Amino acid sequence: MTWTIIILLAVGVASLRLLGMYGGTALVRRVPMFERLGSLIPAAVVSAVIAQLTFASGKSLTIDARSAGVAIAAILIWRRAPIIVVILAAATTTALLRL
Amino acid sequence: MSEARVSARPEWGTLIGICLTFFAIGVTVNVLVYEHVGSAVKTIAAAGIVLSATSELAYIAVRDVGGSVLAALIAGWVVASRFGLLAASLGTRIKVGHFQRSCAALNCLDPNVGVAMQQTTPSGVMAAFWWVTGALHLGWWCGTFTGVFLGNIIGDANKLGLDAVFPALLLAIIANLLRQRPGFVAAIVGGGLCAALLPIAPAGTPIILSLTGAIVALKVPEQKVAPT
Incomplete structure (x- = not known):
């Protein structure tokens, strides 16, 4: 990864963020339906990131120790456990299953 | 307004959890980036100016399987386009000037937007956003330096189950x-x-x-x- 690549990657990522903040926000404000859509986007997009981080192994899907750790976290979240307990339990479960 | 800002601060437990999680991500991601880049300065610079672990990983993943530089860059940008969606979502809920709006856009990540969007007032959204942003930056930078300079001591961070920490945190946030x-x-x-x-x-x-x-x-x- 050269300096040019780092800068190109950074400029692209920053542009997308600014485009969303200015262009995307203007679009959402202009079309009333988009306002509710805007409040639902975090749930949909963050869930997709969770699915990818939990099940993806390269280009395939897998259920492994990491998935078990996240499953334990989900149960603890459902039981309204503190966030620190949730992440420690996820890491511990995953690490123990990999022993 | 100041009352709303104070009440909008997420619980300390949440902030510490986010900080610890980003520390873990900083370590795991930057050990990999350092291996790929081979330069501590470049790894740290990329961590700071790209500010998207998934974009860096997407770039590396495509290059590692023989993809072209352009394909790898596009993969990194596409992965980061979710931050644009999150920024658009955040932008509808805040009433601030262009400078703060631009700063917020450049710091849009999953946890800070996820927590901020649960606030009810524009000042509350902004306050929660910056509290979480501060927590994740603290963790990210400590993790980045740890990954770059102590990565060889830590070894395979995934053996510690750190790859399960980020999805668990995101789940807790939403x-x-x-x-x-x-x-x-x-x-x-x-x-x-x-x-x-x-x-x-x-x-x-x-x-x-x-x-x-x-x-x-x-x-x-x-x-x-x-x-x-």
Whole structure:
């Protein structure tokens, strides 16, 4: 990864963020339906990131120790456990299953 | 206004959890980036100016399987386009000048937007956003330096289960959204679609297409699934 690549990657990522903040926000404000859509986007997009981080192994899907750790976290979240307990339990479960 | 700012601060436990999680991500990601880049300065610079672990990983993943530089860059950008969606979402809820708006845009990540969007006032959204941003930057930078300079001592960070920490944190952050029916539907459709497309779609696109979940959830009337 050269300096040019780092800068190109950074400029692209920053542009997308600014485009969303200015262009995307203007679009959402202009079309009333988009306002509710805007409040639902975090749930949909963050869930997709969770699915990818939990099940993806390269280009395939897998259920492994990491998935078990996240499953334990989900149960603890459902039981309204503190966030620190949730992440420690996820890491511990995953690490123990990999022993 | 100051009252709203104080009350909008997330609980310390949440902030510490986010900080610890980003420390873990900083370590795991930057050990890999350092291996690929071979320069501590470049690794740290990339961590700071790209500010997207998934973009860096997407770039490396494509290059590692023999993809061209352009394909790798596109993968990194596509993966980061979710930050544009999150920024658009955040932008509708804040009333600040261009400078702060631009700073917020450049710092849009999953946890800070996820926590901020659960606030009810524009000042509360901004306050929660910056509290979480501060926590994640603290963790990210400590993790980055640890990964770069102590990575060889830590060894394989995944043996410590650190790869399960980020999805667990994100799940905890959107938990309140999942307790409302539209948010639950958006999450199930978005997450399910992403999982289904992962094996067949180009890197990054499943996450963008997960936006469909939010569109489908528009048809769901707002009604609580469980008391919060």
